[in-house]
Amino acid sequence: MTPASQLVTAAAWSLHPQLAKDTAPVGELALSRLLAINAADYPWLVLVPRRAELSEIADLGNDALLLMREIALVSRVLKEVTQCDKLNIAAIGNVVPQLHVHIVARRKTDPLWPKPVWGAAPPRAGEREAFARFIASIHGKLGLAEENNGASFNQ
Amino acid sequence: MTPASQLVTAAAWSLHPQLAKDTAPVGELALSRLLAINAADYPWLVLVPRRAELSEIADLGNDALLLMREIALVSRVLKEVTQCDKLNIAAIGNVVPQLHVHIVARRKTDPLWPKPVWGAAPPRAGEREAFARFIASIHGKLGLAEENNGASFNQ
Numbered sequence: 001m002t003p004a005s006q007l008v009t010a011a012a013w014s015l016h017p018q019l020a021k022d023t024a025p026v027g028e029l030a031l032s033r034l035l036a037i038n039a040a041d042y043p044w045l046v047l048v049p050r051r052a053e054l055s056e057i058a059d060l061g062n063d064a065l066l067l068m069r070e071i072a073l074v075s076r077v078l079k080e081v082t083q084c085d086k087l088n089i090a091a092i093g094n095v096v097p098q099l100h101v102h103i104v105a106r107r108k109t110d111p112l113w114p115k116p117v118w119g120a121a122p123p124r125a126g127e128r129e130a131f132a133r134f135i136a137s138i139h140g141k142l143g144l145a146e147e148n149n150g151a152s153f154n155q
Numbered sequence: 156m157t158p159a160s161q162l163v164t165a166a167a168w169s170l171h172p173q174l175a176k177d178t179a180p181v182g183e184l185a186l187s188r189l190l191a192i193n194a195a196d197y198p199w200l201v202l203v204p205r206r207a208e209l210s211e212i213a214d215l216g217n218d219a220l221l222l223m224r225e226i227a228l229v230s231r232v233l234k235e236v237t238q239c240d241k242l243n244i245a246a247i248g249n250v251v252p253q254l255h256v257h258i259v260a261r262r263k264t265d266p267l268w269p270k271p272v273w274g275a276a277p278p279r280a281g282e283r284e285a286f287a288r289f290i291a292s293i294h295g296k297l298g299l300a301e302e303n304n305g306a307s308f309n310q
Contacts, residue, residue: 056242057223058230068212068223075213086252087211090245094261094269097241106249114249115274 013052016098026135027142031066032101034074034142036135040126042117043082043105043134045074054099057091071101077141078105081134092118168207171253181290182297186221187256189229189297191290195281197272198237198260198289200229209254212246226256232296233260236289247273 015033023035023046031051037044047070049063057064075087084105091101104117112120125131170188178190178201186206192199202225204218212219230242239260246256259272267275280286 056230056234057244058227058234058242060227064223064227065220068219072213072215072219075211079211079213086247086249087213088245088247088249089212090243090247090271092243092245092271094241094243094271116245116247116249116271119270119274 013050015048016096016100018096019046019048019098019100024131024135026138029070029073029142031063032070034070034138036131036138037123038125038128038131039104039117039123040130041110042112042123043078043084044117044123045078045103045138047071047074047101047103049099051099055093055097056099060099067101071103073142074103074138077138078103081137081141088116090116090118168205170203171251171255173251174201174203174253174255179286179290181293184225184228184297186218187225189225189293191286191293192278193280193283193286194259194272194278195285196265197267197278198233198239199272199278200233200258200293202226202229202256202258204254206254210248210252211254215254222256226258228297229258229293232293233258236292236296243271245271245273 019035023037026034026036026045032047032049035046035048037046047067049060049067051060051063054060057067060067071089075089079087082105085108086106088104088106089101091099093099106113117123174190178192181189181191181200187202187204190201190203192201202222204215204222206215206218209215212222215222226244230244234242237260240263241261243259243261244256246254248254261268272278
């Protein structure tokens with residue numbers, strides 16, 4: 001029998017305060033919370049699996065496959081919305097240990113190209129309305145993707 | 156009927172010359188070629204799916220799940236061999252468009268911590284013998300992993 005204390009621990013996922021501070025919520029996928037960073041030059045999404053005390057993809061077990069499905073789904077939607085030249089995807093976590101995966105839309109004309117966005121100065125924020133439209137676009141396309149291919153997306 | 160020219164194109168995967176120049180081979184997994192970069196301060200592996208003309212994970216289709224299995228397998232082996240503090244994983248491809256995934260072992264005491272290794276100066280190479288021992292260790296552990304959990308690894 002599982003002690004109640006362990007059950008409580010297993011359920012106690014919550015978004016890391018630094019991620020909460022730096023992002024706006026987009027919605028909930030089957031495994032992950034989808035977040036957006038307001039970066040005018042690099043449309044920037046973040047997937048955070050709702051699993052407590054995880055910092056490495058390798059520790060996800062079979063949920064790693066679900067995470068990959070969500071990375072692929074969000075990548076397609078981000079590419080469709082932004083018509084970007086390249087997607088940059090990374091799980092780093094040297095500063096914020098809670099497992100999170102960046103999915104960033106890059107253009108050959110953006111200020112940092114071809115350098116990665118990580119380790120650079122904090123991104124320039126865009127106008128609030130533009131950021132809200134971006135989030136609404138991603139949200140809408142994920143809704144369409146659910147109808148088209150059965151991928152799970154619940155706001 | 157598929158024209159012969161298309162068949163030739165589909166089969167024509169080969170390692171990008173820049174990746175070949177920057178790395179040493181470790182072995183072949185079911186989907187990907189595993190490579191190592193000689194970086195004394197950041198034990199550094201690279202997975203390259205053997206699929207021609209691919210630059211995005213989202214274009215892998217179902218092979219994305221196989222890639223994730225290989226990312227998780229190689230992550231566990233790299234962590235075991237290096238006893239690192241954190242793994243940094245990324246698919247960037249802004250300079251070399253052929254799809255490749257970096258898996259880098261980081262320590263809190265390494266010269267760049269907590270910054271990512273990408274976009275920084277080229278890594279300092281270690282001694283040839285130490286690099287050969289690192290490759291042999293990874294290769295050996297992947298062999299053990301094959302016996303233990305059925306993951307595919309064929310040198």
